[in-house]
Amino acid sequence: xxxxxxxxxxxxxxxLWMAHFCTGCCSLEMxxxxxxxxxxxRYGFLPTPTPRQADxxxxxxxxxxxxxxxxxxxxAQMPEPxxxxxxxxxxxxxxxxxxxxxxxxxxxxILPADVxxxxxxxxxxxxxxxxxxxxxxxxxxxPSAASEGGLWKEMRF
Amino acid sequence: xxxxxILMQNIKNILSSYETEYIEDYKTVWIKTKLLKSGDLxxxxxxxxxxxxxxxxxxxxxxxxxxxxxxxxxxxxxLLTKRNxxxxxxxxREIELCVIDSITPLFVGASWHxxxxxxxxxxxxxxxxxxxxxxxxxxxYGKTPFRKxxxxxAHEADIVTNMNTIVDSFAxxxxxxxxxxxxHGSEMILNWGPTHPASGPIRLKxxxxxxxxxxxxPDIGFVWRALEHLVTKKDFIGAIVAVERLCFMDNINSMVxxxxxxxxxxxxxxxxxxxxxxxxxxxVARLSSHMMGMAGVYNALGLHTVMMWNMDxxxxxxxxxxxxxxxxxATAAIEPGGVRYSLEPKMLEELQKALDKxxxxxxxxxxxxxxxxxxxxxxxxxxxxxxxxxxxxxxxxVVARASGVKTDIRIDEPYGAYANITMDYITQxxxxxxxxxxxxxxxxxxxxxxxxxxxxxxxxxVASAEFDLTKDHMVKVPKKLPKGEAISRVEWARGEVxxxxxxxxxxxxxxxxxxxxxxxxHTMMLNHLLEGKTLSDIPLIFGSLYICQGDLDR
Numbered sequence: 001x002x003x004x005x006x007x008x009x010x011x012x013x014x015x016l017w018m019a020h021f022c023t024g025c026c027s028l029e030m031x032x033x034x035x036x037x038x039x040x041x042r043y044g045f046l047p048t049p050t051p052r053q054a055d056x057x058x059x060x061x062x063x064x065x066x067x068x069x070x071x072x073x074x075x076a077q078m079p080e081p082x083x084x085x086x087x088x089x090x091x092x093x094x095x096x097x098x099x100x101x102x103x104x105x106x107x108x109x110i111l112p113a114d115v116x117x118x119x120x121x122x123x124x125x126x127x128x129x130x131x132x133x134x135x136x137x138x139x140x141x142x143p144s145a146a147s148e149g150g151l152w153k154e155m156r157f
Numbered sequence: 158x159x160x161x162x163i164l165m166q167n168i169k170n171i172l173s174s175y176e177t178e179y180i181e182d183y184k185t186v187w188i189k190t191k192l193l194k195s196g197d198l199x200x201x202x203x204x205x206x207x208x209x210x211x212x213x214x215x216x217x218x219x220x221x222x223x224x225x226x227x228x229x230x231x232x233x234x235x236l237l238t239k240r241n242x243x244x245x246x247x248x249x250r251e252i253e254l255c256v257i258d259s260i261t262p263l264f265v266g267a268s269w270h271x272x273x274x275x276x277x278x279x280x281x282x283x284x285x286x287x288x289x290x291x292x293x294x295x296x297x298y299g300k301t302p303f304r305k306x307x308x309x310x311a312h313e314a315d316i317v318t319n320m321n322t323i324v325d326s327f328a329x330x331x332x333x334x335x336x337x338x339x340x341h342g343s344e345m346i347l348n349w350g351p352t353h354p355a356s357g358p359i360r361l362k363x364x365x366x367x368x369x370x371x372x373x374x375p376d377i378g379f380v381w382r383a384l385e386h387l388v389t390k391k392d393f394i395g396a397i398v399a400v401e402r403l404c405f406m407d408n409i410n411s412m413v414x415x416x417x418x419x420x421x422x423x424x425x426x427x428x429x430x431x432x433x434x435x436x437x438x439x440x441v442a443r444l445s446s447h448m449m450g451m452a453g454v455y456n457a458l459g460l461h462t463v464m465m466w467n468m469d470x471x472x473x474x475x476x477x478x479x480x481x482x483x484x485x486x487a488t489a490a491i492e493p494g495g496v497r498y499s500l501e502p503k504m505l506e507e508l509q510k511a512l513d514k515x516x517x518x519x520x521x522x523x524x525x526x527x528x529x530x531x532x533x534x535x536x537x538x539x540x541x542x543x544x545x546x547x548x549x550x551x552x553x554x555v556v557a558r559a560s561g562v563k564t565d566i567r568i569d570e571p572y573g574a575y576a577n578i579t580m581d582y583i584t585q586x587x588x589x590x591x592x593x594x595x596x597x598x599x600x601x602x603x604x605x606x607x608x609x610x611x612x613x614x615x616x617x618x619v620a621s622a623e624f625d626l627t628k629d630h631m632v633k634v635p636k637k638l639p640k641g642e643a644i645s646r647v648e649w650a651r652g653e654v655x656x657x658x659x660x661x662x663x664x665x666x667x668x669x670x671x672x673x674x675x676x677x678x679h680t681m682m683l684n685h686l687l688e689g690k691t692l693s694d695i696p697l698i699f700g701s702l703y704i705c706q707g708d709l710d711r
Contacts, residue, residue: 021352036465049353069327102294155320
């Protein structure tokens, strides 16, 4: 019986689709990761324009106050199991915009991320390796951080 | 007197018939003046417009808390004869008295700039046709975030209420739309965004009837980082981190603009080597931006090959930036006083590889995109911008030149080493969406040509030992700057970036930095261009305007 479940986890994790959602400048390196040199489709990743078919939500760097409701709505619309990848310094503590009060300093406190990728912006290789980490979590059956907690559950959006 | 001098004298004659504090020459192509009465503004603006200064680059305000005044700055430009006028006037700081005539009825391009000043400083513009807040999120409506005495921390203390304000305003908007529209009719308001694969973070409120677009109202500010406020919290070197994030696609040239302004106030002249390095790095960044911009448009059209080839070429240019600075994109390579790092000859080999890659690929790309039937069918007849519209809406860069307007800051007001570079205006004729793509490609070739010239010069000077690579890259800039102000214009990948830097006495950080970025004006054009077109034209026209949200929102 266990084997069968492993098979599903394996199949799910090897074709991860990400919601094509750009919140900030790290999306530029995400575009490079989709490009011919890094070509993340080799690993089964594909951007999809609708959240209904997406497995991963990528927080691409900074999240402004105006953008946050849209981000949470997108996450809510995604089917389970869903994971969150946070790119760059901004998604952890505001990064270079830490002093700027138009930007939310800790978006991952609101929507917890499963994997953080460091950098400003992170290199495409790092983004791909971050996605690989999510694969490992899915295979091991570890539930996503955002489904376990986070301020987003108490917020209106 | 030469022709240019007569034209400049004309402007001075106009200005001298009003009460002014001073009228003086500034740099080569500017006349700087300050009106004593803000009530004269409309008349002066009208006279300047009749004299050919049809374009308003930007409207910017500076808040002087101690002197209890707000200083307004207007930057009038004549893109054809290259004469410009920097007009100032003071208005009271008290919120009820903080009123000035709007120049939007005369200069349609000032509309959003005045709305921005209204949102940030609370300056009211009388007779403005559409004075709504812009850029700022809804919790800042009716407040003045960029004034020196605005308490950001107190505002942020109640983050939950602020977030609810934003959520409520979106919900209310939806309700109002439902009331406004006939439930049995076919008209609807479509939200194109806040994030769309073909655009990035912007929300276009598309009022449409079936496929037909009746009007577009762009809602911007989804990546508003308040950069202009952020730099005032940092020192002059730390500020480059914020300035380069104006837009990551071409970050080098925005740093060049800022550093030039700092150097002007400090009275520092950088070395010739640093000037040439700024040209090389700037053009590499411009190329990588153009490749990305072009890739985006063709991707939206479904022509993925052009995108893939462009992205592939771009990587080679990023390799050069990485070998020089250690970072592919966020290089922070330009600093007040020169360029941050010395150059090793090995790095130029990396650059040569990129140039070779471009030369090897460019004919392939040309063959599939110039003759491309899809682009011809879809792009040749839509999004047409006439030369008059370029002047009225203050469009610049690729978009302006594709409509046949000869404007390029690198030639009009040469900065750095551009005075020694051989280059000419490249223009197209019709100003259609297709022309803008052809223009981008032509400018890529021009940039490669400029890089080759600069590289040759650097290599020759290194060989003759006139450049000392170990120390020539930087001259010392004092940590404390005197009181002063400067404007600096650079030709950015997307057009003119105008930076207005103000410093206080013994300043360690900027007092005010205004960043005028091109996408702001280009987005203003959207409604005009898309009225009566179909929904499927939106990605193409939007993409061809070469808009980046980074410099749109700042």
